Amino acid sequence: MFERGLEEKTFWLNLGPQHPSTHGVLRVLLEMDGEYIVTAEPVIGYGHRGHEHMAENRNYQQFLPNMGRVDYLHALAFNQGYCMAVEKLMGIKVPERAEYIRVITAEMNRLTSHFLWVGAYLMDLGAFTPFLYCFDDREHLLDLLDRITGSRLTYCFYRFGGVPVDLDEEFIAGTRAFIKRLRSRWPDYDNLVTKNIIFIKRTKDVGVITKEQCVQYGLTGPMVRGSGIAYDIRKSEPYSAYPEFDFEIPIGDNGDVYDRYIVRIREMEQSLRIMEQALNKLPEGPIMAEKVPKRLKPAAGEVYQAVETARGEFGCYIVSQGDIKPYRIKLRVPSFANLSILPEASVDNLVADVVAILGSIDVVVPEVDR
Amino acid sequence: MIDYFKEVLGGFYSLLAGMAVTIRYFVKPIVTVQYPRQKIEMSPRYRGYPQLIIDPETHVHRCIACDMCARICPSQLITVEGTKFPGEKQKRATKYIHEHQYCSLCGLCTEVCPTDALEYSKEYRLAGFRREDAVIDHLVLLQQRQYAVGLPVTPIPTEAEIAAAMAEEAAAKEAKAKAAEKAKAKEAPAEEVKK
Numbered sequence: 001m002f003e004r005g006l007e008e009k010t011f012w013l014n015l016g017p018q019h020p021s022t023h024g025v026l027r028v029l030l031e032m033d034g035e036y037i038v039t040a041e042p043v044i045g046y047g048h049r050g051h052e053h054m055a056e057n058r059n060y061q062q063f064l065p066n067m068g069r070v071d072y073l074h075a076l077a078f079n080q081g082y083c084m085a086v087e088k089l090m091g092i093k094v095p096e097r098a099e100y101i102r103v104i105t106a107e108m109n110r111l112t113s114h115f116l117w118v119g120a121y122l123m124d125l126g127a128f129t130p131f132l133y134c135f136d137d138r139e140h141l142l143d144l145l146d147r148i149t150g151s152r153l154t155y156c157f158y159r160f161g162g163v164p165v166d167l168d169e170e171f172i173a174g175t176r177a178f179i180k181r182l183r184s185r186w187p188d189y190d191n192l193v194t195k196n197i198i199f200i201k202r203t204k205d206v207g208v209i210t211k212e213q214c215v216q217y218g219l220t221g222p223m224v225r226g227s228g229i230a231y232d233i234r235k236s237e238p239y240s241a242y243p244e245f246d247f248e249i250p251i252g253d254n255g256d257v258y259d260r261y262i263v264r265i266r267e268m269e270q271s272l273r274i275m276e277q278a279l280n281k282l283p284e285g286p287i288m289a290e291k292v293p294k295r296l297k298p299a300a301g302e303v304y305q306a307v308e309t310a311r312g313e314f315g316c317y318i319v320s321q322g323d324i325k326p327y328r329i330k331l332r333v334p335s336f337a338n339l340s341i342l343p344e345a346s347v348d349n350l351v352a353d354v355v356a357i358l359g360s361i362d363v364v365v366p367e368v369d370r
Numbered sequence: 371m372i373d374y375f376k377e378v379l380g381g382f383y384s385l386l387a388g389m390a391v392t393i394r395y396f397v398k399p400i401v402t403v404q405y406p407r408q409k410i411e412m413s414p415r416y417r418g419y420p421q422l423i424i425d426p427e428t429h430v431h432r433c434i435a436c437d438m439c440a441r442i443c444p445s446q447l448i449t450v451e452g453t454k455f456p457g458e459k460q461k462r463a464t465k466y467i468h469e470h471q472y473c474s475l476c477g478l479c480t481e482v483c484p485t486d487a488l489e490y491s492k493e494y495r496l497a498g499f500r501r502e503d504a505v506i507d508h509l510v511l512l513q514q515r516q517y518a519v520g521l522p523v524t525p526i527p528t529e530a531e532i533a534a535a536m537a538e539e540a541a542a543k544e545a546k547a548k549a550a551e552k553a554k555a556k557e558a559p560a561e562e563v564k565k
Contacts, residue, residue: 062444065476129392143413150417150490156476164481165415192388197381294482 024365098162161289221312227255
């Protein structure tokens with residue numbers, strides 16, 4: 001594999017594993033012809049921790065904190081997916097108020113994930129200022145989430161059958177104030193980033209992914225929506241309280257890096273809408289299902305539950321053999337499938353554009369390696 | 371040609387618009403907290419390390435050493451030992467070690483506790499020089515907290531006391547068992563007579 005480099009006058013370049021724009025320990029092996037890419041090969045596995053095997057050695061509750069650490073940026077969606085899968089297996093019905101609280105907090109977490117992506121991605125492209133603006137807004141969200149979940153990053157908040165703590169008045173008032181504040185800041189983001197000529201020149205018509213490629217590679221999330229396919233688990237397989245809210249799925253038309261950016265920005269506005277509606281419609285009632293046993297022992301069976309994370313479809317597949325420990329847990333993570341498009345999308349691009357394409361995939365490396 | 375100039379002018383305008391945003395924020399008041407001098411209050415549900423609650427009535431902890439927290443902990447980092455002292459109805463913790471360096475702050479221990487003996491502290495200054503600095507002895511910590519607010523300090527039972535209590539407990543159990551046997555022995559002949 002390494003021999004043919006010199007003869008054909010191409011050379012190999014390592015992007016990572018310790019590179020500031022790979023967001024973690026991802027190594028991309030690039031075969032270069034001058035400034036142009038001939039092949040790009042992601043090398044994964046540097047952050048492998050064996051979460052799936054860990055699940056086989058502990059009982060259902062003890063696996064909960066792991067779910068905050070697979071995808072640390074949208075941890076609450078992973079919490080939700082796992083909890084919902086176990087609830088499906090056990091036949092536990094979650095009270096309506098708990099579902100609403102889950103939706104509100106998961107959408108807030110989606111916003112923090114997108115904010116971090118926008119900031120870090122623009123820093124990859126060489127813009128430092130938007131990073132600070134994004135982290136300013138993200139800080140407000142983290143303070144609110146800290147208020148209810150108790151932690152700022154690796155959340156372990158949902159429980160089987162509901163949520164452990166209720167929303168308080170200050171949280172609701174703070175969230176409403178934040179929605180208002182963020183809406184007043186969209187024009188700033190527009191002027192600072194979206195309409196910026198340098199940003200447009202860097203991202204338009206770069207890394208185009210066609211609809212056919214999306215289907216072939218099994219992409220999900222903003223990647224597939226950027227290419228014009230309106231696929232969102234929240235709409236196509238509605239779960240939790242999502243069918244009760246009115247929101248749109250933003251889609252791009254060209255499938256380039258710019259479209260994926262626009263899709264994410266417009267998705268954030270939709271998250272705000274969901275949060276606003278959920279706060280307005282928040283029902284009264286219990287937050288925890290009755291009769292949830294302390295020692296979970298589901299009957300033998302298999303269950304699959306998919307949720308929409310900030311990066312795409314997260315699926316949790318549990319095989320139970322009637323024991324207190326799961327026989328097998330398979331985590332279908334979005335970043336792993338999304339990363340597989342990188343070799344095809346980056347061929348014949350400049351090396352600087354590979355950073356733009358890799359960033360637009362929004363890859364979370366602990367999630368790829370898990 | 372006209373398109374080219376349009377693009378240049380449009381691009382220049384977009385850069386100026388971006389500059390205008392930053393300049394507007396430049397003149398706004400500073401929001402940074404000057405940390406060592408100013409401190410932010412932790413939110414009410416902030417998760418520091420779990421600690422034993424000082425009961426507002428009895429001024430001691432409520433731990434009955436049932437071992438539920440140690441069993442549910444995903445990292446198996448809690449060690450609880452307890453003994454039943456003579457004259458008390460329930461067991462009482464004699465040792466509660468929490469190895470905080472392995473803790474993922476999931477909150478399962480505080481929720482599973484049958485007597486609600488655990489709560490989260492608001493402590494965020496956790497830096498230490500050795501790994502052992504992160505190991506928290508909850509009974510010692512409780513004493514420090516009781517001392518800090520001027521409450522009577524709960525003594526930690528010494529090993530001799532525990533051994534004495536256990537011996538007494540064992541003796542009491544034996545006496546009970548013997549009494550039960552005697553009662554049985556008394557009942558048995560009575561039954562035989564009846565037959």
